[in-house]
Amino acid sequence: MATATLPVLRERVDHGLPARFARSAAVTGAGALTRTADVAGWLDERRRAHRFAVRRVPFAGLEGWSFAPGTGNLAHRSGRFFTVEGLAVTTGTGPYPSWQQPVIHQPEVGILGILAKEFDGVLHFLMQAKMEPGNPNLLQLSPTVQATRSNYTKAHGGSGVRHLDHFLRPGRGGDRVLADSLQSEHGAWFFRKSNRNMIVETTGDVPAHEDFRWLTLGQLGELLRLDNVVNMDTRTVLAGVPGPAGSGALHSDTELLSWFTAERARHEVDARLIPLGRVAGWRRDDREIAHERGRFFTVVAVSVEAGSREVTGWTQPLIAPVGRGVAAFLTRTVDGVPHLLAHARVEGGFLDTVELAPTVQCVPENHHPDLVREGQPFLDAVLRADPARVRYSAVHSEEGGRFLDAEIRYMVVEADAPLDPPPGYRWCTPAQLTALARHGHYLNVQARSLLALVTSGAVRL
Amino acid sequence: MATATLPVLRERVDHGLPARFARSAAVTGAGALTRTADVAGWLDERRRAHRFAVRRVPFAGLEGWSFAPGTGNLAHRSGRFFTVEGLAVTTGTGPYPSWQQPVIHQPEVGILGILAKEFDGVLHFLMQAKMEPGNPNLLQLSPTVQATRSNYTKAHGGSGVRHLDHFLRPGRGGDRVLADSLQSEHGAWFFRKSNRNMIVETTGDVPAHEDFRWLTLGQLGELLRLDNVVNMDTRTVLAGVPGPAGSGALHSDTELLSWFTAERARHEVDARLIPLGRVAGWRRDDREIAHERGRFFTVVAVSVEAGSREVTGWTQPLIAPVGRGVAAFLTRTVDGVPHLLAHARVEGGFLDTVELAPTVQCVPENHHPDLVREGQPFLDAVLRADPARVRYSAVHSEEGGRFLDAEIRYMVVEADAPLDPPPGYRWCTPAQLTALARHGHYLNVQARSLLALVTSGAVRL
Numbered sequence: 001m002a003t004a005t006l007p008v009l010r011e012r013v014d015h016g017l018p019a020r021f022a023r024s025a026a027v028t029g030a031g032a033l034t035r036t037a038d039v040a041g042w043l044d045e046r047r048r049a050h051r052f053a054v055r056r057v058p059f060a061g062l063e064g065w066s067f068a069p070g071t072g073n074l075a076h077r078s079g080r081f082f083t084v085e086g087l088a089v090t091t092g093t094g095p096y097p098s099w100q101q102p103v104i105h106q107p108e109v110g111i112l113g114i115l116a117k118e119f120d121g122v123l124h125f126l127m128q129a130k131m132e133p134g135n136p137n138l139l140q141l142s143p144t145v146q147a148t149r150s151n152y153t154k155a156h157g158g159s160g161v162r163h164l165d166h167f168l169r170p171g172r173g174g175d176r177v178l179a180d181s182l183q184s185e186h187g188a189w190f191f192r193k194s195n196r197n198m199i200v201e202t203t204g205d206v207p208a209h210e211d212f213r214w215l216t217l218g219q220l221g222e223l224l225r226l227d228n229v230v231n232m233d234t235r236t237v238l239a240g241v242p243g244p245a246g247s248g249a250l251h252s253d254t255e256l257l258s259w260f261t262a263e264r265a266r267h268e269v270d271a272r273l274i275p276l277g278r279v280a281g282w283r284r285d286d287r288e289i290a291h292e293r294g295r296f297f298t299v300v301a302v303s304v305e306a307g308s309r310e311v312t313g314w315t316q317p318l319i320a321p322v323g324r325g326v327a328a329f330l331t332r333t334v335d336g337v338p339h340l341l342a343h344a345r346v347e348g349g350f351l352d353t354v355e356l357a358p359t360v361q362c363v364p365e366n367h368h369p370d371l372v373r374e375g376q377p378f379l380d381a382v383l384r385a386d387p388a389r390v391r392y393s394a395v396h397s398e399e400g401g402r403f404l405d406a407e408i409r410y411m412v413v414e415a416d417a418p419l420d421p422p423p424g425y426r427w428c429t430p431a432q433l434t435a436l437a438r439h440g441h442y443l444n445v446q447a448r449s450l451l452a453l454v455t456s457g458a459v460r461l
Numbered sequence: 462m463a464t465a466t467l468p469v470l471r472e473r474v475d476h477g478l479p480a481r482f483a484r485s486a487a488v489t490g491a492g493a494l495t496r497t498a499d500v501a502g503w504l505d506e507r508r509r510a511h512r513f514a515v516r517r518v519p520f521a522g523l524e525g526w527s528f529a530p531g532t533g534n535l536a537h538r539s540g541r542f543f544t545v546e547g548l549a550v551t552t553g554t555g556p557y558p559s560w561q562q563p564v565i566h567q568p569e570v571g572i573l574g575i576l577a578k579e580f581d582g583v584l585h586f587l588m589q590a591k592m593e594p595g596n597p598n599l600l601q602l603s604p605t606v607q608a609t610r611s612n613y614t615k616a617h618g619g620s621g622v623r624h625l626d627h628f629l630r631p632g633r634g635g636d637r638v639l640a641d642s643l644q645s646e647h648g649a650w651f652f653r654k655s656n657r658n659m660i661v662e663t664t665g666d667v668p669a670h671e672d673f674r675w676l677t678l679g680q681l682g683e684l685l686r687l688d689n690v691v692n693m694d695t696r697t698v699l700a701g702v703p704g705p706a707g708s709g710a711l712h713s714d715t716e717l718l719s720w721f722t723a724e725r726a727r728h729e730v731d732a733r734l735i736p737l738g739r740v741a742g743w744r745r746d747d748r749e750i751a752h753e754r755g756r757f758f759t760v761v762a763v764s765v766e767a768g769s770r771e772v773t774g775w776t777q778p779l780i781a782p783v784g785r786g787v788a789a790f791l792t793r794t795v796d797g798v799p800h801l802l803a804h805a806r807v808e809g810g811f812l813d814t815v816e817l818a819p820t821v822q823c824v825p826e827n828h829h830p831d832l833v834r835e836g837q838p839f840l841d842a843v844l845r846a847d848p849a850r851v852r853y854s855a856v857h858s859e860e861g862g863r864f865l866d867a868e869i870r871y872m873v874v875e876a877d878a879p880l881d882p883p884p885g886y887r888w889c890t891p892a893q894l895t896a897l898a899r900h901g902h903y904l905n906v907q908a909r910s911l912l913a914l915v916t917s918g919a920v921r922l
Contacts, residue, residue, distance in 0.1 A: 180719035258641035265570035
């Protein structure tokens with residue numbers, strides 16, 4: 001009897017994987033287990049089943065949180081979760097060459113993980129109906145697992161995180177990692193925060209639970225056309241879906257990397273934490289920390305009651321942006337190949353100077369019109385676009401565990417913007433952006449939210 | 462008469478490029494213009510032609526440099542070049558969970574650029590005979606351009622940097638970028654320093670100059686087998702040479718990225734600048750700053766006289782390591798495919814927790830043997846290797862503009878180390894490492910030095 005030798009080597013790249021995701025993206029209307037039309041009802045049902053209540057409280061109403069003597073930093077007595085500190089940024093360029101602001105400091109890497117599994121030969125993704133206190137509608141579709149290190153080391157003192165083991169030990173059993181990278185969070189609100197964005201495929205049995213449903217990528221694309229249904233963490237993970245190679249582009253991959261390298265090199269950003277109590281231009285009262293001219297955002301406190309989360313109630317600070325943002329990619333098809341206009345954008349909280357952002361990213365009402373035009377040359381192309389050329393427009397909210405009612409209108413707009421755009425801007429194909437999203441710190445979170453529209457089929461370019 | 466439409470799109474990837482580099486790597490003995498055997502004589506001749514003299518001086522002998530009141534940081538009065546400050550690191554793990562040390566702070570991106578050009582259908586690379594005060598033999602083969610931002614913005618007050626324009630405006634004329642990425646410098650001696658590593662191909666005429674010679678990649682591989690001929694900046698740029706894809710590996714690319722992401726996520730490194738005057742465990746006298754037990758390195762001052770550099774004389778601080786380092790990859794061939802054992806290593810000056818380092822990287826004499834074994838499980842496999850299994854061994858020095866006599870023995874050693882190595886270690890193919898080197902902050906500078914041996918053919922696995 002011959003003994004078979006196990007093959008030791010494997011292919012570096014699974015060239016069949018993009019087609020499997022594409023097949024899932026093509027399945028809309030109904031997956032193997034759930035109709036898209038039933039998702040809203042299920043979310044409403046979960047919203048009713050859990051008795052969620054979030055209310056603003058004064059800082060004095062925070063339990064376990066206080067402003068530290070000396071620094072004035074807002075911190076939890078356990079030393080865990082996160083702190084609100086000050087940030088001093090000097091860029092030397094742009095409409096704001098230097099500024100100070102409050103910022104969230106959370107030097108730990110969380111996990112945003114979506115579990116995938118084939119049903120009837122089609123990849124489905126296990127989505128969770130999850131409450132986050134900052135979501136305008138409280139409950140949205142979240143990844144299978146959305147856990148800070150505090151969560152999964154039990155700093156909450158609550159129950160374990162369901163399905164976490166698929167992501168903490170992703171090689172075990174029949175599980176296989178399809179995507180896994182460290183990606184930045186909002187550089188305007190977080191100091192150098194990144195999370196692990198993972199997609200793990202399992203062939204094992206997954207216990208059913210009323211807060212979880214399996215959906216195809218195409219169904220997620222349908223839901224992404226609605227306001228405030230698919231949460232930010234889901235969107236950023238979906239940006240990591242491997243796309244088809246797409247061989248043609250205005251710039252070769254090496255040219256694109258070289259341009260990006262030059263953008264990183266030409267910006268010198270000095271960003272450092274300072275005591276919150278010494279941040280210039282901001283004032284604190286008993287209910288909020290606010291910019292002295294009412295701009296940008298406020299830091300507030302909330303009290304949360306919930307039945308479905310890891311613990312049943314807690315208080316915490318949140319960042320509440322002033323005004324609704326806009327994040328938009330201009331798109332233009334060149335020789336039959338769609339391109340998106342990326343912007344190498346400085347944000348004070350980035351680990352490394354710039355990341356690729358949407359063509360337009362700002363809160364229009366925050367700025368004097370002159371500054372808008374100085375810093376955002378394509379804002380008018382978006383805000384005044386012919387409706388026939390708006391390929392996508394929906395409002396989504398940002399991470400509801402840290403941001404209160406942080407809504408952004410995400411748009412994809414056709415435009416005849418020049419193929420040779422101003423410095424700091426470059427046309428890329430979605431395939432090029434998808435390839436960059438396999439690595440960390442190339443695409444900011446807003447760009448990834450928009451890229452998820454492409455990978456999921458929510459917008460077809 | 463028909464008007465031709467220029468093709469606008471290009472291929473994302475030039476699949477012919479690896480073969481062009483391979484062809485150049487195959488040319489040894491003599492290039493189109495220079496025999497390898499004549500390089501040593503040319504370097505000696507250049508060494509004689511320039512009247513180089515470097516001597517240690519007390520800190521009081523530094524011109525324009527002084528220890529700032531208050532912080533004790535060592536800085537130049539212009540505010541440029543670099544500063545020597547303090548660094549406090551907490552990792553919470555390993556043999557040294559926290560420490561303080563002096564560190565070089567130079568928050569600007571330099572350019573390390575090699576100009577390439579075809580002669581007789583073979584790529585040649587324009588190498589410079591360049592003096593750096595910290596090189597043991599003063600003059601080595603450097604990239605075409607090796608320039609800090611201070612260099613090319615004329616902070617030296619000296620002459621312009623030759624050939625710089627090919628790298629500052631790499632798209633101009635017939636020039637084409639072949640590789641361009643931001644790569645880290647030594648995380649033990651620099652705080653978050655990175656340089657732009659570029660290879661640019663030109664089709665234009667390049668004026669000859671006695672300090673410059675065109676060599677093939679194979680010739681550089683021959684010279685890399687000699688001690689202290691090819692400088693560190695050349696080696697790191699050569700690590701960016703695009704390699705052939707090589708489809709098989711022990712771990713798929715996605716598995717490798719996932720492992721690396723997990724390594725980044727599991728380390729929490731707090732590294733922050735502190736005043737040099739407050740660094741614990743180090744003492745300063747009038748000639749050096751040294752560790753109180755004589756370990757690691759000293760900070761010293763030198764006076765330089767030279768005729769061929771941008772200016773004719775200057776003084777500066779340098780870091781002088783204590784003892785000669787070892788940096789070695791273990792190699793093992795699996796199913797006919799060679800692999801290298803990479804280590805996800807924490808260095809206090811890294812931008813982001815860990816980078817991939819050689820299997821062994823340390824200064825053996827710096828550590829108590831127990832600590833060596835705790836932190837470097839494969840040190841004995843390298844130091845006590847059967848000479849027949851040592852595939853490469855040569856001494857190279859690190860960046861001579863910042864480090865004095867900083868020699869490391871670089872080795873590649875065959876070993877039967879386990880295919881399932883301890884946590885923090887992973888077998889990778891050279892092709893996988895080459896692919897990662899297209900992006901920044903995956904490979905540390907020692908790993909890139911060793912990878913250059915593979916791309917240049919200095920070692921054939």
